[in-house]
Amino acid sequence: MPHDHSHSHLPQDANARRLLIAFAITATFMLIEVIGGLISGSLALLADxxxxxxxxxxxxxxxxxxxxxxxxxDxxxxxxxxxxxxxxAFINALALVLITVFIFWEAIQRFRTPQPVAGGLMLGIAIAGLVANLLAFWMLHRGSEEKNLNVRAAALHVxxxxxxxxxxxxxxxxxxxTGWTPIDPILSILVSALVLRSAWRLLRESVNELxxxxxxxxxxxALKRKLGSAVPEVRDIHHVHIWLVGEKPVMTLHVRVVxxxxxxxxxxxxxxFLAHEYQIAHATVQMEYQPCSGLDCNLHTLQPASGHAHHDHEHGHTHHH
Known part of the structure; x- marks a missing residue:
């Protein structure tokens, strides 16, 4: 499905509104859980x-x-x-990784020196926190804006x-x-492990963009092959570079044509072709009529492991003609 890469303020307005509401909900219940965790002695509440x-x-x-x-x-x-x-998004993911490591450490300390936990108070605050988190997560995760990496990072935290x-x-x-208090740090570790897995994936994705x-x-x-098939005049494609700027794909390429x-x-x-097949709305295309003769013509920087990258350049796309 095509993605919306427009710069209209409407999607950003929706993102800002959802982020603001989620921030207000999260900040309020964070204070409630800190107080409740300290009073009840629950690591699970303090972890949350x-x-x-x-x-x-x-x-x-x-x-x-x-x-x-x-x-x-400008x-x-x-x-x-x-x-x-x-x-x-990178800062958000990194913060989540660090806080998860801290929770692991605290849980280990709890195993060594178990502490009493007030289960009733803990339960009431945890249920209220769940309702708040469900509301904040729904605000951030609905609609097309969930494709935005930054909003996804915030939704992942929630x-x-x-x-x-x-x-x-x-x-x-x-x-x-049962009165068995070790369940408190055990569940803290399990929850943190689940979050850590998703946070690591987001960290990798944001680093890749940066x-x-x-x-x-x-x-x-595959893009080269498809472009050669869709546009028969294309003989060769080289110097292909593609990257993301705020989820917006940007591309430059040289195309030798008849x-x-x-x-x-x-x-x-x-x-x-680029816009409809790959949703690349911002592409700089340099068309050439002579074969590429520079030393870097075979540098397919985005496909270094591809065994047929050099073969594609040397033989072009003559099989289409």
Missing amino acids: AGHMLTDAAALLVALLAVQFARRPP AHRTFGWLRLTTLA MGDLLGSVGAIVAALVILW LEGAPRSMDVA PPHDHDALLQRIHH
Whole structure:
């Protein structure tokens, strides 16, 4: 399905509104859980409050990033501030990894020196926290804006809180029914492990964008073959570079073609292919009529492991003709 890469303020307004509401909910219940965790002695509640603390900061950073992303491009930042949303997602994911490590450490200390836990108070606060997290997660996860990496980062934080609240409820019930307090740090560790897995994936994805990596779903070798089939005048494709700026794919490529009768029409067909087949609305295409003779013509930087990358260049796409 095509993705919306427009810069209209409507989706950003929706993102900002959802982030603001989620921030207000999260910050309020974070304070409630900190107080409740200290009074009841529950590590599961404090762990969830720790998640909520990073969430409140993460949501605030995400909200600021959405606002900055609205700023128009200028002479110094020709893409505007779109990359700031990726940086915010990276900070959010990193914070979640660090807080999870801290919770693991605290849980180990609890195993060594068990502490009494007030199960009733813990249960009441955990249920209230679950309701708050469900509301915040629903606000962030519905609609097409869930494709936005920055909003996904914020939603991931809230999902961690949601799982933490469920864990705290289970731990409270076990403590009330059996009095077995080790369940408190055990569930804290299980919840943190689930969150850590998702946070690591998000961290990898945001780092890939910051390092100008190609989208993981992009197969450059397949794109070359399909473009050669869709546009018969294409003889060879080289110097392909593709990266993301705030979830917006940007591409540059050199295309050797049969000298066309209508240069602009052929260029338009290539742009149409990229936009409709790969949702690449911003592409810089350099059309050439002579074979590429530079030393770097065979440098297919996005497909270094491809055994047929050099073969494609040397033989072009003559099999289409």
